[in-house]
Amino acid sequence: MKAFTRELTLDVPARRAIVSIHREVENLVRESGVREGLCLVNAMHITASVFINDNESGLHHDYEVWLEKLAPHEPVHQYEHNGAEDNADAHLKRQVMGREAVLAITNGKLHLGPWEHIFYYEFDGRRRKRLLVKIIGE
Secondary structure, X not given: OEEEEEEEEEEOOOOOEEEEOHHHHHHHHHHHOOOOXXXXXXXXXXXXXXXXXXXXXXXXXXXXXXXXXXXXXXXXXXXXXXXXXXXXXXXXXXXXXXXXXXXXXXXXXXXXXXXXXXXXXXOOOOOEEEEEEEEEEO
């Protein structure tokens, strides 16, 4: 069995942003040489998420609106977690969106549905963040 590990670094200048990481993950699968296996893509920060869905700007806008209703950033004093940082809402948003995605690899390629696309979702940006890609298989 092969194992391939890579950390990607992301600089997201905004507080929140959805970033396509699809091509990078596809390239790493190709580089790994794994023909049949699994690919884990994990946000290595507790205020970020990895998710799979449609690559459509209207949907991305809807996520922003929906998540802000669920866990509004302001007023920041509504959260006990806020102290040195005002990012309690980012932790809650991450919990809803999830931490990672596990993808099948078949014949050396990601095995996804027709509209599935891989994204990194940053909820407390403005600093360098890491993303783990771990590929295992034959």
